[in-house]
Amino acid sequence: MRVWITGANGFIGRHLVRELAGAGHAVHGIGHGALDQTEACRLGLRSWINGEIDAANLNALASAHGLPSKVFHLAGGSSVGLSIERPFEDFSRTVASSARLLEWLRTSAAECELIAASSAAVYGADHPGPIPESAAPAPMSPYGQHKLMMEQLCRSYACSLGLRCAVVRLFSVYGPNLRKQLLWDICSRLRAEPGSLDLGGTGAEVRDWTDVRDVARLLASVAELSSPASFRIINGGSGRGASVADIANGLIRHWGGNTVVCYSGVGRPGDPVSLVADDVSLRRMKFDWRIPLDQGLGDYVAWFKGHARG
Amino acid sequence: MRVWITGANGFIGRHLVRELAGAGHAVHGIGHGALDQTEACRLGLRSWINGEIDAANLNALASAHGLPSKVFHLAGGSSVGLSIERPFEDFSRTVASSARLLEWLRTSAAECELIAASSAAVYGADHPGPIPESAAPAPMSPYGQHKLMMEQLCRSYACSLGLRCAVVRLFSVYGPNLRKQLLWDICSRLRAEPGSLDLGGTGAEVRDWTDVRDVARLLASVAELSSPASFRIINGGSGRGASVADIANGLIRHWGGNTVVCYSGVGRPGDPVSLVADDVSLRRMKFDWRIPLDQGLGDYVAWFKGHARG
Numbered sequence: 001m002r003v004w005i006t007g008a009n010g011f012i013g014r015h016l017v018r019e020l021a022g023a024g025h026a027v028h029g030i031g032h033g034a035l036d037q038t039e040a041c042r043l044g045l046r047s048w049i050n051g052e053i054d055a056a057n058l059n060a061l062a063s064a065h066g067l068p069s070k071v072f073h074l075a076g077g078s079s080v081g082l083s084i085e086r087p088f089e090d091f092s093r094t095v096a097s098s099a100r101l102l103e104w105l106r107t108s109a110a111e112c113e114l115i116a117a118s119s120a121a122v123y124g125a126d127h128p129g130p131i132p133e134s135a136a137p138a139p140m141s142p143y144g145q146h147k148l149m150m151e152q153l154c155r156s157y158a159c160s161l162g163l164r165c166a167v168v169r170l171f172s173v174y175g176p177n178l179r180k181q182l183l184w185d186i187c188s189r190l191r192a193e194p195g196s197l198d199l200g201g202t203g204a205e206v207r208d209w210t211d212v213r214d215v216a217r218l219l220a221s222v223a224e225l226s227s228p229a230s231f232r233i234i235n236g237g238s239g240r241g242a243s244v245a246d247i248a249n250g251l252i253r254h255w256g257g258n259t260v261v262c263y264s265g266v267g268r269p270g271d272p273v274s275l276v277a278d279d280v281s282l283r284r285m286k287f288d289w290r291i292p293l294d295q296g297l298g299d300y301v302a303w304f305k306g307h308a309r310g
Numbered sequence: 311m312r313v314w315i316t317g318a319n320g321f322i323g324r325h326l327v328r329e330l331a332g333a334g335h336a337v338h339g340i341g342h343g344a345l346d347q348t349e350a351c352r353l354g355l356r357s358w359i360n361g362e363i364d365a366a367n368l369n370a371l372a373s374a375h376g377l378p379s380k381v382f383h384l385a386g387g388s389s390v391g392l393s394i395e396r397p398f399e400d401f402s403r404t405v406a407s408s409a410r411l412l413e414w415l416r417t418s419a420a421e422c423e424l425i426a427a428s429s430a431a432v433y434g435a436d437h438p439g440p441i442p443e444s445a446a447p448a449p450m451s452p453y454g455q456h457k458l459m460m461e462q463l464c465r466s467y468a469c470s471l472g473l474r475c476a477v478v479r480l481f482s483v484y485g486p487n488l489r490k491q492l493l494w495d496i497c498s499r500l501r502a503e504p505g506s507l508d509l510g511g512t513g514a515e516v517r518d519w520t521d522v523r524d525v526a527r528l529l530a531s532v533a534e535l536s537s538p539a540s541f542r543i544i545n546g547g548s549g550r551g552a553s554v555a556d557i558a559n560g561l562i563r564h565w566g567g568n569t570v571v572c573y574s575g576v577g578r579p580g581d582p583v584s585l586v587a588d589d590v591s592l593r594r595m596k597f598d599w600r601i602p603l604d605q606g607l608g609d610y611v612a613w614f615k616g617h618a619r620g
Contacts, residue, residue, distance in 0.1 A: 087416070087467070088413035099398060145462050156397070
């Protein structure tokens with residue numbers, strides 16, 4: 001199968017390229033990042049366009065390699081904090097690029113299915129338990145709002161304009177090569193000062209942590225599963241929550257040593273107290289999460305110690 | 311007060327310019343349409359920029375005339391049918407332009423309040439009675455979806471980024487100078503063939519019809535009413551529904567003659583059966599609708615016979 005991945009050079013994108021290329025698919029990528037031919041090839045990409053997701057670049061890709069059967073849309077903003085600091089940039093990366101992609105698919109590749117990566121940030125706060133896909137969205141940040149708008153574009157192009165789209169709302173994805181967010185911050189501080197660890201928030205914030213290698217397999221599975229529905233929304237979470245304190249303690253255990261953890265007690269704006277998936281859809285798909293949290297944390301620490309430079 | 315109107319050259323825009331200029335405000339416009347200085351002046355505009363709503367044009371307006379106290383945002387797509395035919399154009403006109411405007415306000419005129427015209431199309435179908443603002447949005451067309459996305463951008467810039475925005479969801483606005491949609495179609499056919507009138511749908515479709523002169527006064531009232539809330543959504547409807555058959559019969563009565571009306575019985579895609587406002591917010595504002603439907607229909611027929619050329 002010929003597949004395209006937008007944002008193929010990102011954290012999840014690179015793992016998805018590996019997954020799909022490993023399964024024998026011809027994988028082409030588009031997005032930002034200077035990859036030379038050797039590096040793209042090493043990642044598993046047949047070709048790579050470093051540029052905007054726009055009609056010119058999509059036409060160029062199609063002319064050179066043929067139309068795709070599936071497009072995985074991973075390009076977009078990736079930081080709640082940056083979306084508050086530079087909201088228009090986040091809008092452009094998440095919403096405007098999706099509009100151009102959907103329009104190009106409608107006019108040039110209407111048979112191709114789109115699998116779009118969205119985020120649990122669309123749900124917002126006030127969900128003490130597992131969140132079903134049917135929950136009313138109430139994003140707390142421009143990041144979440146823009147992801148919701150991206151979903152709505154997908155819905156509109158599917159329901160009114162004949163495309164087929166599956167939206168996967170990813171929860172807290174972590175794993176090897178992630179050089180930001182909680183696990184990265186903790187490991188960086190453990191390396192700098194192993195004796196004590198000061199963290200924001202209360203430590204009780206609960207997230208649905210999923211290893212990026214499982215997530216790549218999940219996205220591939222969603223694409224493989226044929227569905228009669230022209231539009232689907234699927235929670236891409238495990239249904240199990242773990243607190244920031246659980247993560248910190250797990251990383252410290254794998255790191256080795258006796259680090260003392262302190263929490264500021266002050267939350268970050270746009271940061272809900274709990275985000276855990278209701279995983280009914282994935283259980284119905286019979287998707288199996290293979291990497292338990294403790295193994296994932298161990299792998300992350302091993303990767304960090306072996307590869308990461310602060 | 312110095313006010314700007316985007317889409318000031320549109321149907322509602324021109325009426326709003328007249329309303330605000332008549333009340334003594336300095337009104338500047340931006341949007342598409344070739345208006346020379348004389349024509350702009352005749353409309354009531356101090357200045358007019360014929361172009362995209364983007365940072366360059368907004369900066370030019372601010373440099374020449376100073377920052378606005380209020381911006382009325384009326385620019386955007388204006389047709390359900392065109393939004394299905396050319397969805398990306400509708401997205402660009404409604405969503406992308408709003409994103410650029412909001413970002414410019416955030417960075418250059420953060421004290422200015424935005425009053426944005428949205429549409430009852432965000433509600434979608436399945437509302438047999440008056441619709442409160444709190445109803446879950448479920449747009450049935452790209453047009454409605456894009457209006458909803460515009461609202462969400464306003465919400466995000468208000469709730470996360472410090473702007474003040476009021477969104478007014480307009481229902482079925484008609485009146486002098488509207489050269490499309492139901493009233494225009496009916497009058498055009500009555501002129502061409504007064505004996506019989508064939509209409510799509512069943513005639514039982516119910517809408518909340520509001521005269522554009524009342525709507526212009528409503529938008530001005532919303533801007534005048536100071537509110538502690540940084541983000542407001544207000545139904546801009548009268549709370550009273552009238553069917554397509556009511557409209558057809560009223561126009562025929564004002565037109566004169568004995569026209570026989572037939573309905574195809576086939577609805578248009580993206581067209582809900584009923585869209586009537588719950589008008590609690592406007593009653594709380596003590597806003598008074600002054601032009602009853604029958605008077606409005608009479609005025610429309612008089613304008614059509616006097617001014618409109620098919």
